Amino acid sequence: MSVTAAAGFRAAGVAAGVKSSGAKDVALVVNDGPLSSAAAVFTANRAKANPVLWSQQAIAGGSARAVVLNSGGANCFTGAFGFQTTHRTAERVAERLGIGAIDVQVASTGLIGVGDEAFRAAVLHGVDLAAASLADDGGEDAARAIMTTDSVPKQAVARGADHGQAAADGRGWVVGGCAKGAGMLAPGLATMLVVLTTDAVAPADVLDRALRAATRATFDRLDSDGCMSTNDTVWLLASGASGVQADEAALTAAVTAVCDDLAAQLQQDAEGASHDITIEVTGAETEDDAVVVGRSVARSNLFKAAIFGNDPNWGRVLAAIGTTDAAFDPYAVDVSFNGVRVCHAGEPDRPREEVDLAPRATSILIELHAGDAAATIRTNDLTHDYVHENSAYAS
Amino acid sequence: MSVTAAAGFRAAGVAAGVKSSGAKDVALVVNDGPLSSAAAVFTANRAKANPVLWSQQAIAGGSARAVVLNSGGANCFTGAFGFQTTHRTAERVAERLGIGAIDVQVASTGLIGVGDEAFRAAVLHGVDLAAASLADDGGEDAARAIMTTDSVPKQAVARGADHGQAAADGRGWVVGGCAKGAGMLAPGLATMLVVLTTDAVAPADVLDRALRAATRATFDRLDSDGCMSTNDTVWLLASGASGVQADEAALTAAVTAVCDDLAAQLQQDAEGASHDITIEVTGAETEDDAVVVGRSVARSNLFKAAIFGNDPNWGRVLAAIGTTDAAFDPYAVDVSFNGVRVCHAGEPDRPREEVDLAPRATSILIELHAGDAAATIRTNDLTHDYVHENSAYAS
Numbered sequence: 061m062s063v064t065a066a067a068g069f070r071a072a073g074v075a076a077g078v079k080s081s082g083a084k085d086v087a088l089v090v091n092d093g094p095l096s097s098a099a100a101v102f103t104a105n106r107a108k109a110n111p112v113l114w115s116q117q118a119i120a121g122g123s124a125r126a127v128v129l130n131s132g133g134a135n136c137f138t139g140a141f142g143f144q145t146t147h148r149t150a151e152r153v154a155e156r157l158g159i160g161a162i163d164v165q166v167a168s169t170g171l172i173g174v175g176d177e178a179f180r181a182a183v184l185h186g187v188d189l190a191a192a193s194l195a196d197d198g199g200e201d202a203a204r205a206i207m208t209t210d211s212v213p214k215q216a217v218a219r220g221a222d223h224g225q226a227a228a229d230g231r232g233w234v235v236g237g238c239a240k241g242a243g244m245l246a247p248g249l250a251t252m253l254v255v256l257t258t259d260a261v262a263p264a265d266v267l268d269r270a271l272r273a274a275t276r277a278t279f280d281r282l283d284s285d286g287c288m289s290t291n292d293t294v295w296l297l298a299s300g301a302s303g304v305q306a307d308e309a310a311l312t313a314a315v316t317a318v319c320d321d322l323a324a325q326l327q328q329d330a331e332g333a334s335h336d337i338t339i340e341v342t343g344a345e346t347e348d349d350a351v352v353v354g355r356s357v358a359r360s361n362l363f364k365a366a367i368f369g370n371d372p373n374w375g376r377v378l379a380a381i382g383t384t385d386a387a388f389d390p391y392a393v394d395v396s397f398n399g400v401r402v403c404h405a406g407e408p409d410r411p412r413e414e415v416d417l418a419p420r421a422t423s424i425l426i427e428l429h430a431g432d433a434a435a436t437i438r439t440n441d442l443t444h445d446y447v448h449e450n451s452a453y454a455s
Numbered sequence: 456m457s458v459t460a461a462a463g464f465r466a467a468g469v470a471a472g473v474k475s476s477g478a479k480d481v482a483l484v485v486n487d488g489p490l491s492s493a494a495a496v497f498t499a500n501r502a503k504a505n506p507v508l509w510s511q512q513a514i515a516g517g518s519a520r521a522v523v524l525n526s527g528g529a530n531c532f533t534g535a536f537g538f539q540t541t542h543r544t545a546e547r548v549a550e551r552l553g554i555g556a557i558d559v560q561v562a563s564t565g566l567i568g569v570g571d572e573a574f575r576a577a578v579l580h581g582v583d584l585a586a587a588s589l590a591d592d593g594g595e596d597a598a599r600a601i602m603t604t605d606s607v608p609k610q611a612v613a614r615g616a617d618h619g620q621a622a623a624d625g626r627g628w629v630v631g632g633c634a635k636g637a638g639m640l641a642p643g644l645a646t647m648l649v650v651l652t653t654d655a656v657a658p659a660d661v662l663d664r665a666l667r668a669a670t671r672a673t674f675d676r677l678d679s680d681g682c683m684s685t686n687d688t689v690w691l692l693a694s695g696a697s698g699v700q701a702d703e704a705a706l707t708a709a710v711t712a713v714c715d716d717l718a719a720q721l722q723q724d725a726e727g728a729s730h731d732i733t734i735e736v737t738g739a740e741t742e743d744d745a746v747v748v749g750r751s752v753a754r755s756n757l758f759k760a761a762i763f764g765n766d767p768n769w770g771r772v773l774a775a776i777g778t779t780d781a782a783f784d785p786y787a788v789d790v791s792f793n794g795v796r797v798c799h800a801g802e803p804d805r806p807r808e809e810v811d812l813a814p815r816a817t818s819i820l821i822e823l824h825a826g827d828a829a830a831t832i833r834t835n836d837l838t839h840d841y842v843h844e845n846s847a848y849a850s
Contacts, residue, residue, distance in 0.1 A: 107777025107785040107801075137773055137786075139802040172770025173803050290774050361756070361837075362845050369846025375567025378532060379685050382502025390502040391532075406502075407534040408568050442756075444839050450757050451764025 062215035064199035065236030066259035068299025071198035073205030076186025078132030084205035085132045086186025095300030098124035099268035103292035109136030110146045111166040122264025125163035128153050135168040136290045138175030145180040156191035203238035214239040216321035218314040225310035233260035233302040235314040239322040254294040260306035262298045270312040271296040278319035282438045283358040327438045332445030337422045345431035349386035354437030356380045364442035370417035372397040387430045394427040457610035458484050459594035460631030461654035463694025466593035468600030471581025473527035479600035481581025482524045490695030493519035494663035498687035504531030505541040506561040517659025520558035523548050524601050530563040531685045533570030540575040551586035598633035609634040611716035613709040620705035628655035628697040630709040634717040649689040655701035657693045665707040666691040673714035677833045678753040722833045727840030732817045740826035744781035749832030751775045759837035765812035767792040782825045789822040
């Protein structure tokens with residue numbers, strides 16, 4: 061399923077020796093059309109990997125026929141040789157598919173600084189293998205081939221009929237996608253690789269608006285560890301194979317639903333985490349204020365360590381809110397942990413003993429009482445295992 | 456020593472029952488004059504504790520006769536009752552010393568939300584005990600009474616004669632100080648309590664400029680865990696008891712030296728840390744750029760976890776730099792770990808195996824090649840013990 065849920069797409073995921081483990085490490089997603097409209101959102105990090113530098117240029121015309129992705133090496137900070145590797149990868153895909161190199165988007169993920177001769181040879185070999193094994197149901201293989209420290213592949217599907225668009229002649233269109241990412245999860249935009257496909261009929265500008273609206277409300281609000289990656293990209297490719305023209309609002313809703321589902325899967329598989337924390341900020345003067353407040357709490361190591369220790373430490377929440385320039389009075393704020401209001405108007409409220417933080421799913425509600433806007437930020441706790449994985453695994 | 460190194464000051468530190476452990480928990484520092492000039496810098500956190508709200512108002516005239524500090528409770532988010540407690544604390548000190556309440560600065564540190572009747576009674580009892588035990592050599596007792604999770608008291612002294620000012624008639628002036636802080640160490644300004652005293656003759660405006668210059672270059676660049684406290688304050692009190700007029704530049708240099716020494720002690724005692732990391736950024740277009748770059752690296756949990764694992768992970772350094780808007784080309788940057796340049800012009804340089812990260816003192820050099828400005832940020836690694844202390848100790 062996932063990227064091959066929509067008609068007009070084939071995919072493959074193969075083991076080409078980029079990873080020393082022998083696991084799948086090269087994925088290929090191909091759009092067989094009739095359309096080739098495409099949009100992408102790239103990492104806001106100024107230290108961009110070679111595949112990002114290539115793909116940003118190649119997609120400028122709003123079209124793409126294929127996305128090739130490797131795990132096992134980020135090809136970032138690998139110099140001119142690394143950029144040539146990306147270029148040759150696009151050329152090899154183009155050659156195998158009979159399209160132009162400019163129609164090929166490239167992505168890499170793994171260790172920064174990895175991109176030598178052996179890496180190049182393995183990736184090119186992977187392109188050959190993947191092109192030979194493209195299949196209408198290859199979505200799951202592709203989802204597996206982009207995994208790094210992920211413990212499970214992440215896939216999601218939404219149907220236009222469920223998002224306000226009636227299915228024309230019983231078919232309608234679908235949006236599917238796959239994602240990878242377990243660390244360096246922070247916004248600007250997303251800090252992961254995501255490929256979304258749809259068989260809706262939609263031009264590139266509609267895809268671009270739908271994708272930006274969706275990522276803004278989902279991946280941009282996933283802030284697992286505050287660290288922004290050098291390689292992140294989210295693509296949305298349309299084949300038009302359903303023959304059904306997409307209503308823009310319905311398409312945006314479906315793309316957002318798939319992104320939201322994938323963002324939740326990324327959160328639930330975050331490195332070392334023992335709690336999935338949803339921080340809901342209400343009563344903000346603006347939505348931006350709500351995001352700023354939620355993100356400040358999500359980035360407080362003291363707050364995150366407290367949740368790991370099942371400690372409903374509202375003082376650390378207020379201390380984090382106090383560092384922002386959002387509109388609010390610190391002495392009017394209410395804070396609830398898993399439904400128990402432990403702080404009311406900046407003073408202690410219900411006893412902390414009433415809060416049960418044993419479940420993995422953790423809900424923080426921050427009521428600012430400064431307006432009517434709201435936003436939700438997803439994050440994780442700070443655990444021994446997070447420290448262990450990120451001190452032992454060099455990425 | 457410390458706050459009583461300068462002539463004209465007495466201090467005390469007593470155990471009054473604020474802490475359940477029975478350790479010292481109330482400190483009193485008194486300026487016997489002849490001058491009472493004073494300056495202070497307060498936390499930039501908008502969620503300010505009651506003692507901060509009081510002290511900001513009381514010091515507005517540039518004068519203070521005493522500072523009373525308690526550990527064992529932050530008296531933050533404790534409502535009108537908590538503010539009354541601060542006010543009564545100042546009144547009690549004033550009564551015991553025969554001065555005005557407006558001449559008394561107040562500070563609290565410990566758990567947010569703690570400040571009930573028992574807390575108030577214990578603090579007021581502590582004032583009585585401390586006022587009765589003021590001594591010319593009480594600086595160390597005071598330094599001990601403000602400790603929370605600190606493992607050692609922090610004290611430092613500098614002499615004017617060592618900072619460009621010749622000692623008049625063999626005496627000259629000194630600057631001394633004490634500090635507490637082991638968590639919530641992040642700038643804006645400082646995230647700790649610090650009392651500095653001098654017997655130099657100096658008006659409040661000179662003290663204010665000297666203190667701001669000193670904290671900007673020291674405590675503001677200590678970013679142990681990115682979390683800003685609600686209670687932080689740094690004071691500088693001048694008694695004028697040396698009779699020697701301070702040259703402003705020499706005073707600034709001496710105050711900066713004491714702050715730098717105390718900042719290093721705070722870093723070395725940071726909760727759970729196993730490495731003291733000095734991040735030196737050179738070749739920046741502006742000093743602000745250098746600070747922004749250094750702070751971004753200091754706040755990367757992935758970088759900090761890598762140092763804990765003795766991993767010279769320059770990719771995480773570049774990824775953190777890339778999130779800033781400082782002037783630089785990501786592909787011109789050099790990065791060295793403990794003197795070994797592992798990244799040159801955005802590509803791998805010396806082998807990582809040459810780097811020895813076993814010592815606690817860790818030096819990161821980031822050469823931006825974008826200008827002539829430089830700055831140094833101090834931080835710590837992210838360790839199992841940090842997570843443990845901050846999930847088990849509720850502050």
